[in-house]
Amino acid sequence: MLAFALGITAAQAQAPASAPPLQVREIGSMHVGGQVRALDGMPMREMVPSPGAPPIRMDPNGEFMVEGMYAQYVKLAEPRARYPLLLWHGGGLTGVTWETTPDGRPGWQMYFLRQGHDVYVSDAVERGRAGWARFPEIFAGEPVFRTMGEGWGLFRVGPQEGWNADPARRRAFPETLFPVAAWNDFTRQSVPRWPTTDRQIQAAYNEYVRKVCPCVIIVHSQGGNFAFNAALAAPDKVRAIIAIEPSGTPAAATDASPLRNVPHLVVWGDYFAESPFWQRIRGNVERWVGSIREAGGTADIMDLPAEGVRGNSHMLMMDRNSDEVASRIQAWMERQGLMR
Amino acid sequence: MLAFALGITAAQAQAPASAPPLQVREIGSMHVGGQVRALDGMPMREMVPSPGAPPIRMDPNGEFMVEGMYAQYVKLAEPRARYPLLLWHGGGLTGVTWETTPDGRPGWQMYFLRQGHDVYVSDAVERGRAGWARFPEIFAGEPVFRTMGEGWGLFRVGPQEGWNADPARRRAFPETLFPVAAWNDFTRQSVPRWPTTDRQIQAAYNEYVRKVCPCVIIVHSQGGNFAFNAALAAPDKVRAIIAIEPSGTPAAATDASPLRNVPHLVVWGDYFAESPFWQRIRGNVERWVGSIREAGGTADIMDLPAEGVRGNSHMLMMDRNSDEVASRIQAWMERQGLMR
Structure with a gap:
């Protein structure tokens, strides 16, 4: 239905295998940011690098290149978008968020490539190909490992008590x-x-923004706060932010006026009534939206259930209507x- | 010079920005393999998921999906190669090995796409987007972190004693x-x-081989042993292995006869005289090459210095002549x- 409203054919919206080939100029990647950190005083270790190879002595001390991030880009021969589109993932995840959906459909990386954007997909510090x-010597504390069940409630797929290790239950x-x-x-x-x-x-x-922008950023969940702050640090470089269920914002007292020329769109899925946790987050985010508006900026909210689209989880880009949301x-x- | 010998123009070999667009049918990714592991008995933890968000209680116990790997593919509209080309990285690295070189030139992912292969780039278990x-509860022991200096000698870029934290020295x-x-x-x-x-x-x-092959595998360093064993496990699925400085092999007594129809090419760079460690590895690998030949198979060795190409390190796909080696x-x- 929406496809008709937008003048998009079903073939374009679903990008089937029969779609015309993408005209790609270049696929590549980079690491950006980070710094050298030196460690010393730890004892020598010995390891076999692979079966059959002789053991080697490893000195765990030395210099390490740390705290950088990774980005991969697909540049089109003739992009229709004015700026590259950067896709930033949420917490406990990587850029894979934007690739093929878990049930095997083309994800938003492909969707926006087909719409004519050069698309950059990144892995934040500590995740994926960022390393x-x-x-606790360099990263403080210890990491958190998400259980298979945690997201069931946190991402509003079902009630947390509806989780079971047995898929049938x-x-x-x-x-x-x-x-x-x-x-x-x-x-x-x-x-x-x-x-x-x-x-x-x-x-x-x-x-990353200094290096590859001007750009438009689509950001999810935990990434939201990083994108809002990146735009505050370089408001001339960020031409728009589309925040998909952002989970955080700059501190309440932050001056939003640098963002008055950076249009924002915040997108919310369904089932907020089931989650006091997400209601609180949404309240914080909508106060930040209000600050941008008060500063004279554009900050729109796309409340999908209010627009008649029911059933979306926190992982909108993987939901069965991912192309419609996109x-x-x-x-x-x-x-x-x-767009040009 | 080689380009002339092969009838390849300089423009094709270097794939400049003016090269014709790649005709891409699909870009996507998948995770394969792995299993569910359950942990229990660990105490609850509390964390703030992102600044400004309310704290949440984390139960570190539960089920975890572990030991899978990640692969990204770029499929061409009209591949010239008969089989997809899988690029497998070495130890302490990820699929980024095959992407843009550290000095910003197109890497082997792009080179082989331009030659007409569907190209798959993967991250092995524990690395990159594999997670x-x-x-020590699930992965035994502890990880090894490579110092910035270790590869200088190990990858035969220079003598180990030539390493210095100061680039100028x-x-x-x-x-x-x-x-x-x-x-x-x-x-x-x-x-x-x-x-x-x-x-x-x-x-x-x-x-991974069961899922995406028949295929051809290009594998580097630590990956070599995994590719040799994957071919032994599915000799009908692996149509060729190109091993770039493989660091290990199946055990010496292994029967190589299942590989008699799987052509192998082993590629060696320069400076073996400077590295007793690599001389031992090369001896092991060339014994394995001998086993394949004795079983009636094809196993070729490309000794680059013997062919007049001097100066290659262990990281052939990043060296300045990476396109020539490719x-x-x-x-x-x-x-x-x-190829078709």
């Missing part, structure tokens, strides 16, 4: 659009995270003049 | 083709590794009938 550093919200049969596949995307590395993550994101975001970008 | 598991082999000015950038690609996870890594690679491998694949 991570020895703890799991209880989801009746109308959920998350592809629940692929839940175990989704949990393969989890990576450990540290509660102590926000400063380093922010520094690397700021460097098409609404694409339409917002068109209205903001972000 | 890693709590230790580093001493490389005079004719090295590694882009030494980008050494610090290369070390950003390092990730921790466990000396204890070979069984899990092999199991995931075997599952073009020799491409020519070998053509001779094996692997």
